Amino acid sequence: MKILIIEDDLDILKNIAEYLELQGYIIDIATDGIQGQTLAEKQSYDLIVMDINLPRLNGFQICQQIKRVSPRQPIIMITARDQLHDKLQGFSMGADDYLIKPFALAELHARILALWNRCYNLAGQHILTVADLQLNRQTYELTRQGKKLKLAPIPLMLLETLMLASPNVVSRSKLEEHLWQDSPPSSDSLRTHIHQIRQIIDKPFPHATGLLQTIHGVGYKLCN
Structure with a gap:
């Protein structure tokens, strides 16, 4: 699975990337919204993990633009915004899942697998x-x-x-x-x-x- 992570907090970005690489995934990273959107448009990703509060272009805007072009692109939003209206806005922009910081990396991995199985109908396809x-x-x-x-x-x-x-x-x-x-x-x-x-x-x-x-x-x- 090839995953794009868009996150401007370098410590969080490093932790997520290193953890997922240890699980065997191919990881690309972006540290601002424009860079992330450019990668998402030019390359093919099985799944995208993105923050909301990003420099230059926020996660809501990126998600909306990606989903407009690729409606089936799986996206998980990770953010410290824990209010209901933030979650609802994320889902309205097309996010498939929404994870509140701080979170355990194992939970992120579990959500990645669940979303992958749901989107690509691979659950049980052993x-x-x-x-x-x-x-x-x-x-x-x-x-x-x-x-x-x-x-x-x-x-x-x-x-x-x-x-x-x-x-x-x-x-x-x-x-x-x-x-x-x-x-x-x-x-x-x-x-x-x-x-x-x-x-x-x-x-x-x-x-x-x-x-x-x-x-x-x-x-x-x-x-x-």
């Missing part, structure tokens, strides 16, 4: 299935036709992303960003990992449909 290929997202056990398969961590992450998107195509750039953020290695690295996936999920099953497909000039998809 078993991903494409044709006769299955991936357990809790144990990361991978099987096809009941046979256990083993993939290295990076190809397994790629496969999970493709299974979540199936039957849609995932672009090369999206896959590279998911794995390596802003510092992708050589162009052959992704191709090598895709080849490894094919060798494990398709090659041992010559009488079954090849699941991993290359869409030339675009990216890859998994479908029957």
Whole structure:
């Protein structure tokens, strides 16, 4: 999950960012409203956490503008404003959740997971299935036709992303960003990992449909 945090209190920002990075999330940060809005417009985020009292542009304004362009963008507001009218204003601007400072980082994480599951309908989706290929997202056990398969961590992450998107195509750039953020290695690295996936999920099953497909000039998809 890629998360944008917009917060002008540097201590709070550092604590949240470090905690969420330890949970395995990709984190971008902004310390004022204009910077935060610019990042939200130019990049794709699974979820945004933002303060309300921000320099240059406040959280209410950012939230309203983001939701106007991307109505389904999940947003959690974090603020010391604990009055009912502040909460109501936040929700009226499109916020999906509202957390009062000070808060426990574990509670923020729980709210992130709950909102992610609610927005992307992933609650309970522990078993991903494409044709006769299955991936357990809790144990990361991978099987096809009941046979256990083993993939290295990076190809397994790629496969999970493709299974979540199936039957849609995932672009090369999206896959590279998911794995390596802003510092992708050589162009052959992704191709090598895709080849490894094919060798494990398709090659041992010559009488079954090849699941991993290359869409030339675009990216890859998994479908029957």
